[in-house]
Amino acid sequence: MTKQSQEIGESQRRITLGITGMTCAACSNRVEKSLAKVDGVQSAAVNPANERATVVFDESKTNVDELIKRVEKTGYGVTEERIELSLSGMTCAACSTRIEKVLNKTDGVIQANVNLASEKATVNYINGKTDVDTLIGKIKKIGYDAKPAVKENAEAEKAAKEQQYKKQRNAFIVGAVISIPFLIAMIGEFTGNHALMMPGCLQFLLATIVQFTIGWRFIRGAYNALRGGSANMDVLVALGTLAAYLYSSVLWLLGAESGFYFEASVIIITLIILGKVLEARAKGQTSEALKKLMGLQAKTAHVIRNGETVDVPVEDVQTGDLLLIKSGEKIPVDGEIIEGQTTVDESMLTGESLPVEKEQGDMLIGATINKHGSVRMKATKVGKDTALAQIIRMVEEAQGSKAPIQDLADKISGIFVPIVIGIAILTFLVTYFLVGFSPALISAVAVLVIACPCALGLATPTAIMVGTGKGAEHGVLIKGAEYLQLVREMDAIVLDKTGTITKGEPEVTDVKAFETDEEELLRLVASAETGSEHPLGQSIIQKAKEQGIRLSNARNFEAVPGHGIYATIEGRKMSVGNKKLMERENVLLTSVKAEIEALEEKGKTVMMAAEEGRLLGYVAVADTVKESSRQAISELRALDIEVIMMTGDNERTAQAIAAEVGVDRVLAEVLPEGKAEEVEKLKQEGKKVAMVGDGINDAPALATADVGIAIGTGTDVAIEAADITLMSGDLLAIVETIQLSQATMRKIKQNLGWAFGYNVILIPVAAFGLLNPILAGAAMAFSSVSVVTNTLFLKRWKPSHT
Numbered sequence: 143m144t145k146q147s148q149e150i151g152e153s154q155r156r157i158t159l160g161i162t163g164m165t166c167a168a169c170s171n172r173v174e175k176s177l178a179k180v181d182g183v184q185s186a187a188v189n190p191a192n193e194r195a196t197v198v199f200d201e202s203k204t205n206v207d208e209l210i211k212r213v214e215k216t217g218y219g220v221t222e223e224r225i226e227l228s229l230s231g232m233t234c235a236a237c238s239t240r241i242e243k244v245l246n247k248t249d250g251v252i253q254a255n256v257n258l259a260s261e262k263a264t265v266n267y268i269n270g271k272t273d274v275d276t277l278i279g280k281i282k283k284i285g286y287d288a289k290p291a292v293k294e295n296a297e298a299e300k301a302a303k304e305q306q307y308k309k310q311r312n313a314f315i316v317g318a319v320i321s322i323p324f325l326i327a328m329i330g331e332f333t334g335n336h337a338l339m340m341p342g343c344l345q346f347l348l349a350t351i352v353q354f355t356i357g358w359r360f361i362r363g364a365y366n367a368l369r370g371g372s373a374n375m376d377v378l379v380a381l382g383t384l385a386a387y388l389y390s391s392v393l394w395l396l397g398a399e400s401g402f403y404f405e406a407s408v409i410i411i412t413l414i415i416l417g418k419v420l421e422a423r424a425k426g427q428t429s430e431a432l433k434k435l436m437g438l439q440a441k442t443a444h445v446i447r448n449g450e451t452v453d454v455p456v457e458d459v460q461t462g463d464l465l466l467i468k469s470g471e472k473i474p475v476d477g478e479i480i481e482g483q484t485t486v487d488e489s490m491l492t493g494e495s496l497p498v499e500k501e502q503g504d505m506l507i508g509a510t511i512n513k514h515g516s517v518r519m520k521a522t523k524v525g526k527d528t529a530l531a532q533i534i535r536m537v538e539e540a541q542g543s544k545a546p547i548q549d550l551a552d553k554i555s556g557i558f559v560p561i562v563i564g565i566a567i568l569t570f571l572v573t574y575f576l577v578g579f580s581p582a583l584i585s586a587v588a589v590l591v592i593a594c595p596c597a598l599g600l601a602t603p604t605a606i607m608v609g610t611g612k613g614a615e616h617g618v619l620i621k622g623a624e625y626l627q628l629v630r631e632m633d634a635i636v637l638d639k640t641g642t643i644t645k646g647e648p649e650v651t652d653v654k655a656f657e658t659d660e661e662e663l664l665r666l667v668a669s670a671e672t673g674s675e676h677p678l679g680q681s682i683i684q685k686a687k688e689q690g691i692r693l694s695n696a697r698n699f700e701a702v703p704g705h706g707i708y709a710t711i712e713g714r715k716m717s718v719g720n721k722k723l724m725e726r727e728n729v730l731l732t733s734v735k736a737e738i739e740a741l742e743e744k745g746k747t748v749m750m751a752a753e754e755g756r757l758l759g760y761v762a763v764a765d766t767v768k769e770s771s772r773q774a775i776s777e778l779r780a781l782d783i784e785v786i787m788m789t790g791d792n793e794r795t796a797q798a799i800a801a802e803v804g805v806d807r808v809l810a811e812v813l814p815e816g817k818a819e820e821v822e823k824l825k826q827e828g829k830k831v832a833m834v835g836d837g838i839n840d841a842p843a844l845a846t847a848d849v850g851i852a853i854g855t856g857t858d859v860a861i862e863a864a865d866i867t868l869m870s871g872d873l874l875a876i877v878e879t880i881q882l883s884q885a886t887m888r889k890i891k892q893n894l895g896w897a898f899g900y901n902v903i904l905i906p907v908a909a910f911g912l913l914n915p916i917l918a919g920a921a922m923a924f925s926s927v928s929v930v931t932n933t934l935f936l937k938r939w940k941p942s943h944t
Contacts, residue, residue, distance in 0.1 A: 160221030234375035235555035235599020285366025317412030349404035373559035382590035410919030417923025443474035476523035484515030545623035588908035592918035601893030609886030617869035630883035638835035639789035652762035673699030704813035745798035774873035814839035
C-alpha cells in the first residue's frame with residue numbers, strides 16, 4: 143500500500159491519472175461519469191485545468207488497468223511513461239515477486255512487471271507522481287540493484303552477461319576442485335578405508351574457503367533480502383550451509399575427530415552454483431529469436447549525396463535520404479521506390495518464402511532482401527520508426543509481460559521461503575526430541591536446500607519468451623503474454639470480409655448504363671469516386687484509367703458511411719452507392735431489381751449511379767477470396783470455434799461469400815460504427831470473442847474484442863489497436879497463433895507441474911530424514927535447469943495444417 147492508500151483504507155487506493163484528448167468541460171464530465179460507473183470506484187474527480195483524474199477505488203473489486211481501459215473506451219487517453227530496468231541481485235522467484243510488489247506499491251506506478259528469466263523490470267508510471275530515480279531507490283532499499291536498460295547497447299549487455307557467466311563458471315570450478323577431497327573422504331567413510339579420509343583441520347580449512355569465498359554470495363544475498371524485509375533462495379541456502387558448517391566447526395574446536403558435516407556445506411554450495419551456471423546458459427537461449435531479429439538489420443547504406451554514392455552506417459540515414467539498393471543486398475531502412483523495379487524477399491517479415499515484385503511507388507521494408515534488380519529509394523522511416531524496430535520493441539514488451547496463469551506461482555513465491563523455514567524449524571524440533579540433535583540438523587538442512595522457489599519463477603516467463611519469439615519468427619506479433627494465453631480460449635472469431643477473408647483488391651466485372659453509354663457512366667462514377675479512399679471506389683478509378691478515360695474533378699464530395707457518396711461532376715449532382723442510398727434519394731429500382739440480385743448472389747457488390755432521382759446505371763465489383771481463407775476457416779471450425787463474417791455488404795452478397803468460404807454466421811450491412819457494437823453483443827452472449835480486421839474502421843471493434851487481431855497488410859491504426867498482428871495477411875496465421883498458444887500454455891503447465899510437484903513431494907521426503915543434504919542440494923540445483931531445458935523444447939515448434 144502507498145501512504146496515500148493507507149490513509150483512505152486498507153483495501154482502497156488513490157491514484158491520479160493524466161488524461162489526454164479532453165477539449166472542454168463536457169469531456170472532463172464524461173470521463174468523470176465513466177470512471178464513477180466502474181465497479182469498486184469510490185470517487186472520481188476530473189480537473190480539466192490540469193487534465194488529471196483523481197480516483198479512489200477498492201483494489202479487491204477493480205484495478206488501475208481497468209480504470210485506464212475505461213478512460214480509453216470513453217475516447218480519451220492516459221498519460222504514462224514506460225521504463226525498462228536491468229536488475230541485479232535476484233536469485234529466485236521470491237526476489238522478483240518482492241521487487242514487483244514494492245514497485246507496484248510505489249505511488250504513481252500504474253503497473254510493474256518483473257521478469258526473472260530476463261532479469262528486467264518493465265514499469266508503467268505516471269510522470270510527476272514518481273520518476274526513475276525513485277523507482278531505482280525503492281529497489282535498492284530492499285537489497286537489489288537496478289539501472290535503466292540501454293537497448294541501443296545490446297553488445298555491451300551481452301558482454302556483461304557473458305562476464306557474469308564466466309564468473310559463475312570460475313566459482314564452480316573452484317568449488318568442484320575443493321569438493322574432490324570431500325567426495326574421496328565420503329567414499330573412504332562408506333567403505334571403511336580410513337586412508338581416504340581427511341583430518342578435521344583440513345576439512346575446516348577447505349570448508350571455510352568455500353563458505354566465505356564462492357559461498358559468500360548467498361550470505362550477502364540473504365542479508366540484503368532480510369534487511370529489505372523479505373526472504374529468498376539465498377536465505378535458504380545460507381541457513382542450510384551455515385548450519386552444517388557452524389555445527390561442524392564447533393565440533394572440531396571442541397576436539398572431535400569425526401561426525402563433521404563440512405562436506406554438506408561445500409558440495410551443496412558447489413552444486414547450486416553449477417545449477418546457476420547451467421541455468422544462465424539455458425536462459426540465454428530463450429531469447430535467441432529476439433537476438434536474431436536484432437541481427438537482421440543492415441549495417442551500412444549506400445546514400446546518394448550531391449550525385450555521389452557514399453557508404454554510411456545505417457544509424458546515420460536520415461528521413462528523405464536517397465538510397466541505392468543493389469541486387470542481393472539488405473534494404474537498410476523503410477522507404478519508397480522512386481526508380482527501378484525488383485523482387486524482394488520479405489520472409490523475415492511475413493514468413494512467406496516467395497519473393498514479391500516491387501516497382502516505382504511501392505514501399506520497401508528495412509531488413510528485407512533485394513533479390514533482383516537495382517533500385518533507388520527514398521527513406522521514409524529510419525531508426526526506431528522502422529517496421530523492424532517496432533517489431534523488436536513489440537517482442538521485447540511481450541517477453542517482459544506476464545500471463546494470468548503466473549498469478550498463482552507469484553502468490554506462492556511471495557510466502558514460499560518463510561513457509562519452508564517454518565517447516566525446517568518444525569522438522570528440527572520434532573526430529574531432535576524423537577531421535578537426536580545430529581539427525582535433526584541433517585533433516586532441517588535437507589529441507590532448506592531442497593526447496594526451490596526458482597523453478598516456480600522461471601516456469602512461465604521462459605515459456606513466454608520462447609513462445610513470443612517463435613511467433614515473431616513466423617510473422618505473428620503478440621503484444622503481451624496475456625493475449626498469448628487468451629487466444630486459445632476463444633470460442634468465437636469475427637472476420638471482417640474486405641481485406642481479411644478477401645484480398646481487398648476488388649475488380650470491376652460489370653458496367654451497365656441506362657441513359658448514356660457505358661464509357662460515360664464509368665467516367666462519371668470514377669470521377670465521383672476520386673475523393674474516396676474506399677477499395678471499391680479505387681477499383682472503379684483503376685478500371686477507368688485502364689480504359690484511358692480522362693476523369694473530371696469532383697466537387698462537394700461527401701461520403702456517407704455504409705451507403706455511398708455524393709459528388710458534383712461538371713455541374714451534375716451525382717449519387718453513387720448501394721440500395722440504401724438509392725432509397726434515401728427516392729430512386730426507383732424496380733426495373734433492375736432482378737438483375738442486381740442475380741449479381742449479388744454471385745458475390746458481387748453493385749453500386750448504382752443516380753442523378754437527381756434518375757438511375758443512370760450501375761457498376762458491379764467483385765473482390766476475390768484469398769486462396770487460404772476456406773482452409774483457415776475450416777481449421778478454425780475444427781477447433782470448435784464459431785466463425786462469424788462481418789461486412790458492410792448487403793445480405794445477398796455477404797451470403798454468397800459466406801457460402802464460398804464456409805463461415806458459421808453472417809453479420810451483413812453493418813455500418814463501420816456498428817462493428818464494435820456487434821462484437822459487444824457477442825460478448826454479452828457469453829462468448830470469448832476474437833476480432834480480425836485490417837482497416838481504420840475495424841480499430842474500435844479490435845479494441846472491444848477480448849483479443850483483437852490485425853492483418854499486418856492493413857493500416858497502422860488497426861495494427862496499433864490490435865493485441866496480435868499477423869504480418870502475412872494470411873488467415874492460416876490465426877490457426878498458427880492458436881496452435882502456438884496451445885503449445886506455449888502446455889509447456890507452462892508442464893513447468894508449473896514440475897515446479898510444484900518437485901517441492902510438494904521432496905520437502906516432506908527431506909523432512910522425514912529420507913534425503914541426504916548433498917542429494918537435496920543437487921536436486922535443488924537441477925530443478926531450475928530442468929524447467930528451462932523443458933521450455934527450450936518449445937523452440938522446435940512448427941505450425942501444422944491439416
